[in-house]
Amino acid sequence: MNKYIIIAALIIVILGSGIVYRSFLLPEEMTPVVTGNVREITMVAPKNQWTFDPEVIEVEKGDKVILTLINSDDYDHGIAIDAFGIAQRMPANRTITVEFIATQAGEFPFFCSVPCGEGIINGEKRSHFDMIGTLRVKDIANKTP
Ligand SMILES: [Cu+2]
The missing domain is CATH 1.20.5 (Single alpha-helices involved in coiled-coils or other helix-helix interfaces)
Known part of the structure; x- marks a missing residue:
């Protein structure tokens, strides 16, 4: 042959x-799970608050997440979501967008990745290290978590 x-x-x-x-x-x-759903979420770093607003964001596994991040401060912040390989600088008084697919379910921390100082808000000290939050990815198909 x-x-x-x-x-x-x-x-x-x-x-x-x-x-x-x-x-x-x-x-x-x-x-690979891709729901085809697009979640557009806006998160703000309000002026001199050392916080993300909102501090908890919730999506479903497989969603495409488009995060719009508004930095209202006169200094830089950053957004890091280790679980999804995200680390982006948020320049002062600028808006950035970050996109990813939420491929795994669970609760994942996000935090400010750029040292951004500290201050007193309502008599309470806040700092860079308080700029943390939670990304909750729900697995609708398997009902967890
Ligand atoms: Cu910061």
Whole structure:
């Protein structure tokens, strides 16, 4: 038999088994989940507050998240969500957007990634280290968490 026919047949078998695996045999948990939903969320760093508003954001697993981050301060902040590989500077008095797919469910911290000082608000000291929050990714399909 012609060796090119054998090679072609082999390629067809290899590609075919890949397609069969992806279509029928891939474990449910490894299937990439994309809901097709887009969550547009706006988060503000209010002037001299050393906080993110809101401090808790909630999305569903598989959502595409578009975060609009408004820095109202005259100094830089940053946004870091380690679980999704996000680390972006938020320049003073600027708005940035950050996009990611919430591929895993759970509660993930986000925080300011740029040292931004401290101050007294209503008699209480606040600082860079208070700029933390929680990203809650709910797994609707599996009802957790
Ligand atoms: Cu900050």
